[in-house]
Amino acid sequence: MTALAYTEPAPKVIAGLKDDWELVIGMEVHAQVASKSKLFSGASTAFGAEPNSNVSLVDAAMPGMLPVINEFCVEQAVRTGLGLKAEINLRSVFDRKNYFYPDLPQGYQISQYKHPVVGEGEVLVDMEPGVGRRVRIERIHLEQDAGKSIHDMDPAMSFVDLNRTGVALMEIVSRPDIRGPEEAAEYVRKLRQILRYLGTCDGNMQEGSLRADVNVSVCRRGAYEKYRETGDFSHLGTRCEIKNMNSMRFIQQAIEFEARRQIAIIEDGGTVDQETRLYDPVKGETRSMRSKEEAHDYRYFPDPDLLPLEFSQAWVDGIGASLPELPDDKKARFVKDYGVTEYDASVLTADVEHADFFEAVAKGRDGKQAANWVINELFGRLNKESTPVSESPVSAAQLGGVIDLIAKGDISGKIAKDLFEILWTEGGDPAEVVEARGMKQVTDTGAIEAAVDEVLAANPDKVEQAKAKPSMAGWFVGQVMKATQGKANPQAVQALVKQKLGVE
Amino acid sequence: MDELSSMTIAEARDRLRARDVTSREITEACLSEIESASALNAVVTSTPDKALEMADAADAALAAGDAPALAGIPLGVKDVFCTEGVRSQAASAILEDFTPTYESTVTAKLWDAGAVHLGKLNMDEFAMGSSTEHTCYGACVSPWRRAGDTAPITAGGSSGGSAAAVAAGLCLGATGTDTGGSIRQPAAFTGTTGIKPTYGRCSRWGIIAYASSLDQAGPIARSVRDCAILLGAMAGHDPKDSTSADLAVPDFEAALTEDLRGKRIGLPKEYGEGLGAEMQATWDKGAEMLRDAGAEVVEISLPHTKYALPAYYIIAPAEASSNLARYDGVRYGYRAELAQGDGIVEMYERTRAEGFGKEVQRRVLVGAYVLSAGYYDAYYLRAQRVRTLIKRDFEAAFEGVDAILAPATPGPAFGLGEMEGDPVQMYLQDVFTVTLNLAGLPGLSVPVTLASNGLPLGLQIIGKAWDEAGILGVGHALEARAGFTAKPERWW
Numbered sequence: 001m002t003a004l005a006y007t008e009p010a011p012k013v014i015a016g017l018k019d020d021w022e023l024v025i026g027m028e029v030h031a032q033v034a035s036k037s038k039l040f041s042g043a044s045t046a047f048g049a050e051p052n053s054n055v056s057l058v059d060a061a062m063p064g065m066l067p068v069i070n071e072f073c074v075e076q077a078v079r080t081g082l083g084l085k086a087e088i089n090l091r092s093v094f095d096r097k098n099y100f101y102p103d104l105p106q107g108y109q110i111s112q113y114k115h116p117v118v119g120e121g122e123v124l125v126d127m128e129p130g131v132g133r134r135v136r137i138e139r140i141h142l143e144q145d146a147g148k149s150i151h152d153m154d155p156a157m158s159f160v161d162l163n164r165t166g167v168a169l170m171e172i173v174s175r176p177d178i179r180g181p182e183e184a185a186e187y188v189r190k191l192r193q194i195l196r197y198l199g200t201c202d203g204n205m206q207e208g209s210l211r212a213d214v215n216v217s218v219c220r221r222g223a224y225e226k227y228r229e230t231g232d233f234s235h236l237g238t239r240c241e242i243k244n245m246n247s248m249r250f251i252q253q254a255i256e257f258e259a260r261r262q263i264a265i266i267e268d269g270g271t272v273d274q275e276t277r278l279y280d281p282v283k284g285e286t287r288s289m290r291s292k293e294e295a296h297d298y299r300y301f302p303d304p305d306l307l308p309l310e311f312s313q314a315w316v317d318g319i320g321a322s323l324p325e326l327p328d329d330k331k332a333r334f335v336k337d338y339g340v341t342e343y344d345a346s347v348l349t350a351d352v353e354h355a356d357f358f359e360a361v362a363k364g365r366d367g368k369q370a371a372n373w374v375i376n377e378l379f380g381r382l383n384k385e386s387t388p389v390s391e392s393p394v395s396a397a398q399l400g401g402v403i404d405l406i407a408k409g410d411i412s413g414k415i416a417k418d419l420f421e422i423l424w425t426e427g428g429d430p431a432e433v434v435e436a437r438g439m440k441q442v443t444d445t446g447a448i449e450a451a452v453d454e455v456l457a458a459n460p461d462k463v464e465q466a467k468a469k470p471s472m473a474g475w476f477v478g479q480v481m482k483a484t485q486g487k488a489n490p491q492a493v494q495a496l497v498k499q500k501l502g503v504e
Numbered sequence: 505m506d507e508l509s510s511m512t513i514a515e516a517r518d519r520l521r522a523r524d525v526t527s528r529e530i531t532e533a534c535l536s537e538i539e540s541a542s543a544l545n546a547v548v549t550s551t552p553d554k555a556l557e558m559a560d561a562a563d564a565a566l567a568a569g570d571a572p573a574l575a576g577i578p579l580g581v582k583d584v585f586c587t588e589g590v591r592s593q594a595a596s597a598i599l600e601d602f603t604p605t606y607e608s609t610v611t612a613k614l615w616d617a618g619a620v621h622l623g624k625l626n627m628d629e630f631a632m633g634s635s636t637e638h639t640c641y642g643a644c645v646s647p648w649r650r651a652g653d654t655a656p657i658t659a660g661g662s663s664g665g666s667a668a669a670v671a672a673g674l675c676l677g678a679t680g681t682d683t684g685g686s687i688r689q690p691a692a693f694t695g696t697t698g699i700k701p702t703y704g705r706c707s708r709w710g711i712i713a714y715a716s717s718l719d720q721a722g723p724i725a726r727s728v729r730d731c732a733i734l735l736g737a738m739a740g741h742d743p744k745d746s747t748s749a750d751l752a753v754p755d756f757e758a759a760l761t762e763d764l765r766g767k768r769i770g771l772p773k774e775y776g777e778g779l780g781a782e783m784q785a786t787w788d789k790g791a792e793m794l795r796d797a798g799a800e801v802v803e804i805s806l807p808h809t810k811y812a813l814p815a816y817y818i819i820a821p822a823e824a825s826s827n828l829a830r831y832d833g834v835r836y837g838y839r840a841e842l843a844q845g846d847g848i849v850e851m852y853e854r855t856r857a858e859g860f861g862k863e864v865q866r867r868v869l870v871g872a873y874v875l876s877a878g879y880y881d882a883y884y885l886r887a888q889r890v891r892t893l894i895k896r897d898f899e900a901a902f903e904g905v906d907a908i909l910a911p912a913t914p915g916p917a918f919g920l921g922e923m924e925g926d927p928v929q930m931y932l933q934d935v936f937t938v939t940l941n942l943a944g945l946p947g948l949s950v951p952v953t954l955a956s957n958g959l960p961l962g963l964q965i966i967g968k969a970w971d972e973a974g975i976l977g978v979g980h981a982l983e984a985r986a987g988f989t990a991k992p993e994r995w996w
Contacts, residue, residue, distance in 0.1 A: 057606060061830040063599065064586045064608060064710040066745050096826050098875070100852055107829020158848070160834070299875035301884060304717035304823055306746050 004332050004342060006124065006132035011224070012180030016263045021218045023259050024227075024236050025184050026176035029191055030169045031201040032145070032209040033076045039144050039168035040067030040110060047207050051161040059166040061105035066305050069094075073168040074309060076200040077117050077142050078319050080170055083198045083326055084137050086121025088316045092141075094306045098299040102160050103147035111171075112141035113300045117309060123174070123194070124328055125187045129342035133183055136175040145169050164208075170201070176215065176236065179224075181252040181259075188212055188248055193327050197352055205246045214242045214251060216258045218266070237262065238272040242279050242286055254279035258286050330355055338367025347375055353389045354379065360396030365403050373399055377420055394423045401430035410434060411441050415486055442488045445496070448480070451488065452496045455479045463501065470503035508533035510673040510991075513577050513730040520566055520576045527566070527576025530676070531559035531620050534578045537674045538622065543996040546659070546668035548583055548641045549591045550623035558620040565618060574737055575618030580675040582666050583624040584631055585611050585721075586710040590621070594712040595639035596629045598831045598859025600838040608710025609742045610679060610721045617737040622675050626665030629861045630828065631683055631714040634933040635923060636664025636690075638863040643920055646694060647672035647992035651958030654995070656920045660690030660913075660933075666724045667694040671992060677725035677734050681711060683718045684816055685912075685937025688949035691724050692912035692962030695951040695990055697983070698724040699731045699976070702969045703944035704749035706735075707742030713827040715820040716747075718941040728950060728979040732756035735972060751970060759973035760980040765798030769978065770905035774809040775936060782955055783911050790909055790952055790963040793985035794978065804905060806897040809939060811890045816938040817931055818874050818887035824864075825871025831859065866927065895943045898966075907978045908966040911936050912949040916959035936964060946972045948979045951988040960990065 011022045038045060041058040058065045081088050095113040118140035126132040147165035151158045172191065178184050192210055195201035202209050217237035227235040240258060245251045257279075262272045276295070277286040325333070327349050334345040334355075348358045348371060357378075362370035378399060382392055402419055405411045411419060411434055422433055434440050442448055455476055456463055466472035476497045481488055508530045511519070519525045535555060538547045555578060562576035581587060584594045586604040593599035607615070615621065626644040628636050635658040636644035646659035646668055659668035663680030667690030670678050680687040682700035691698030699722045706721040713719060723734035736757065741750045771791055776784060791801045833839035833855030840854035860868065874883035901908065913933060923930040940947040946967045951960050963982065967975035 060835060062586075062604070062606070062836070063592070063594070063602065063712040063830070064604075064708075066709050068744060068746055098826050098829060098872075100829065100832060102832075102834050102848060105830060105835060107832060108826050297877045299826070299872060299877075299880075301822060301826070301875055301880070304715070304747075305713075 003328070004130075004335065006126070006130060009127050009131050009133055009179070009183065012182070014218070014259055014263060016267045018267050020221055021259070021263045022221060022224055023180050023255065024176045024217045024219055024224055024239075025178035025180070025255060026215040026239075027174045027178065027184065027187060028213040028215075029172040029188065030211045030213075031080075031172060031191075031195055031203075033073045033142075033168035033170055034199060034201055035070060035073050035076060035168055037070055038166040039070055039073050039142065041166055043166065045167050049163055051159075051163065054163040055165065059105065059162055061107070067110060067303075069306065069309070070168065073142060074117065075319060076168075077140060077170050078316060079198050079323065080172075080195065080200045081118030081121060081140055082316070082320050082323055083194050083200070084118075084121035084123060084140070084172075086137055086140065087119040089115065089117055089119055090311055090313065090316070091115065092117040092309045094142075094303045094309070095300045096303045099296050101146065101149070102158065103149045103162070103165065105147070105162065105165060109144050109146065110303055110306070111143035115308075116141035123187065123190055125178070125183055125190050126346065127183065127186055129346075133177065133179065135177040135187055138173045138175050140170050140172045143169050143171055176217070181255040184214060184255055185248040185252045188251060190327070193351065197324055197326055208246060210246070212245045212251060214245055214255060215239045216242065216255050216262070217272070218259050218262045237266070238274050240272065240274065240286070241276045243276055243289060245279060247281075250279055250281050253281070253284060254286055257284060261286065324352070334358075338362050338371065340367055340371045344371045344375060347379070357389050357392070357396050361400050361403070365400060366407070369403055369406075373403055377417070381424065393425075393427065394420065398423050398430055405430055405434060409441060409489065411439060412486065412490060415439050415441065438487070440487065442484055445492060448484070448488050448492050449496055451480050451483050452476070452493065452500060455483060456500060466501050467503065470501075473497050473501060473503055476501070506533040506537055506673060509537045509675070511676060512726045513574075513676050513733050514727065516577055516676055517574075517733070521571070523566070527559035527562040527578070527620060528556065530576065531555050531578045531622070534622055534675050537672070541672055541674055541996050543645060544647060544668050544672055545642055545644050546626055546665045546672065546674060547580065547623050548595070548626050548665065551590055551621055554590070555620050555622050558615070562618050562620060572616070572618040573733070574614060576620060577618070577676050578620040578622045579614060580622050580625045580666060580669045580678040581611055582663055582679050582681060583627050584681050584712045585679060586712065587611055587621065587624070590624060592624065592712070593640070593837075594630050595627045595641055596831075596860065596864070597640040598838045598856070599712075599836075600859075602837050604710075606710060609707035609744065610711065610738045613740065614679070614734075614737055619737070625663075625669055625678055628662035628664070629864050630712065630824070631662040631681055631686055631719070632824070632863050632867050633661040634685070634689055634930050635918070635920070636661040637920060638861050640861065644668050645920065646917055647994075647996065648694060648917065648959055649992070649995060657917045657959065658693065658920055660693035660917060662686040663690045663698070663724060667691055667696050667698070670694070670696045670724050670726060672996070677723055677730055679721060679738070680724045681714075681719055681721050682937075682941065683714050683720075683820060684941050685934045687722045687724060688912050688937050688947055688962075688964055689933060691949040692951065692964075693917035693960065695960035695962075695988060695992075696724050696726060697728055697731050697948070697950055697979070698722060699735055699948045699972065700940065700946060701735060701739060701972050702749075702946045703941075704747055705739045705946070705970070705972065707740070707745040707748045709742055709744040715823040716827060717823060718816075718820055720941075728948070728976055728983045729757060729760055731948065732760060732976045749970075754973050756973050756976050759977050761977045762981045762984045763798055764794060764978060764981050767799040767907070767978065768905040769794050769799045769801045770804035770901055770908045771801060772806040772809065772901070772908060772910060773803050774806055775910045779911065780915050783913075783915055783961065786952055786961045787909070787911050787963060790982060790986070793982055794909060796985055797981040799978070801909070802905065804901045804908065806894075806901060806939070808890060808893045808897050812894055812939040812942055813931065813935050815887040815890035815894070816934065816942060817870070818883050819891065819942070821867040821871035822875050822884050823871070825868045825875065828860070828864070828868055831856065833859070863927070891942045894939055898943045898945060902968045907971075907975050909978075910964045910966060912962040912964040916955040916957060916961055940966055945969055946975055948975045950979045950982050950986070952982070952986045953988065954990055960988070
């Protein structure tokens, strides 16, 4: 597989009143593990259930209850690690992160602190053809999600829903390698794409399956390069963490706002306080949630109820062998094998279903033409009608049939669009529809000639004009096509018209 | 004491099978003894209806000839075990009237084996304590008294209720848990026998946690044989407890022997440092008995022993501070009355201040402290290193010996209230027992003699991991030679 070559994009620069500022962004993405049951209990993870219906004795932290690891969730984390080309730690440890909150029944979250299951990896964030940022992944660890506190249902009471409590999350921690709001959004998009390819997270941001904490700082030109050379964070500015973002758009807006806020403080002679902030999408601003001084002391220590996670290299290799083709490889292969542009390859590989659909259409056909039809006609239409590709009214076989009819010269491109419309609304076999509805292109020169003669005879004045002005020939071609309901082979019509008019 | 309720389990088992007595008769005898023993405050929740129903079922099974191992044997259960439909609150006010919808694995196994549930037994709150004085039910009183004295004596702790109930003939045996000595010390204080098995031998599922890496369930009974019988029923792998070992449970009773020829028994010299003369004499006597049974007795060294107690009092509270975080007044148990305008923080603070007793609060605070940023390395991490060293001490020692004989306690039981105001003095009670919990090893406490003040003294046999059968064998030989038959004189 020949990988595509990329150059690094320039970092986003914001001009302050006194100086130019660059952005430095690191992310912690919480991805809900695609699993039917929770990380340490057998309770269901189904979204949208009645409050407190998916809660086991373990989730509710009843006295004497003990967690038991869900091995499938571990496998999913390992699969994710392999998908991010990360090192897999054959031994990792679950720790308790202690804090009090009503939606945290145990009084601690089981997480991985010092010894995560996945170590260093990398994500290529492709910004545009040939331009991509390689974002280093620091680690991925498994942890429990908390429940939900509801404070607005009653003036005096708060309510707690424990359905989410104990659901498995992968926290994917990046290095501060993201250099702008657009890159941040693209990073999340790319991560989501890979997770969906792997089947380890459904990536549904509305349902909270994917949330991001965003660390933002600003620095002057050159400082970031010094950090990369030395690994010394003191070259970078003080960071603020924006918690719990679940929309790409808000991530961009929040970073933009936060960077400008920090620049204003620094240029005003102040210093940025390290703190946790929340983004308010209504006001379009971030606001302080808690300062560094108010930060919890989580009193991490190894969870004595659980043994360390230990597995063999052979087990990891087995998972590695079952990995699907990932977006970067698929994209490179599409460019190479089907001759499509990198841009089109990106569109076609956005997710597995779309890519599979394209491949089914392109197999044994012209790749570029297949890409055109799949992207412009099919995806365009699906998008317009908000229909998922899995429910496309036109199947890959049908669309392939349309392309075959064009290739054989049975129909023109224009007729093909009509045919596509019929297939979309009424269905049917493309060749049969063309036959039954007499849509087949007329290639019989005799019939075309008759039609041309008829049009010429009906318009003697225009014939005279055309002889003086050869560009008028197009008008006759149009008339003939109209008379033949578009079925005449346009090239043949053009040739005959020109010949009969005596123009070249 | 009623003759029926004072039988050993082995004896009752034989008589039940011989149809010489019914479970109903034994159970009724126990229930009547419980009724008249309120002065001991050993039984905190009695379940007579349940007990009689179970006894009748056992009698039916016995009559049908397909009775399981413990059919018809009435037992008491430490309040720390969750028992379905029966109040289980680990002697804590914060679990006020908590009635589980589930049954702990260990008690479920006992009921499956045909045992009869008499009720729940007093203990130190959340198993934190060595005297069963720190309990929401009020202190448990030992059936024993010092010779010529009526001052109330402790039955030990935290399984004090279990030990008192067995010693006073309220039940034939009882479950206990041992985190730092909570089975062995009360057994030694009350002239009963108790075994803490290897960590992982019994499931912890359904046992209200104190310190997860140290807690182990085990029995307190009237003989080594009874301990072997009960442990056989309680032990076994449980997929619901990740730390329970997937190992076959040997036939412990079959391993009992009085012949120790070919066995080497170690006496750790560090355990003698500062030991009182009376306990030292008892220990020497025990060693002599083992020699008499054919064992070779040798001195060994466990050099890190002196660090065990401080390490224990860091690790156990650290785990406890986290394990007890779930008692927050949100979902079950006690919730403090709140004033207008109080929020969640006030609810936590008041609920936990009012619901937890002083000793529990002390340990939660210590635990939170040793885990906090800046102190973790100096306390928790260092204590874990000590733990590793203590494990290694034992591993090295067991290369040369089959078992270790040691005192179970520094001396006989103390009076109620005597340790009040000096928690460290109380903690020192655990000096000989905590090392095993840190190393995860099994220990058996066997009564050997009476002290000059008329109170029992016990010795402890320590074994290699998973060698409960070995220490039960040594204990059986010791028991046979010690011939300890003293019973408390009835005053209650």
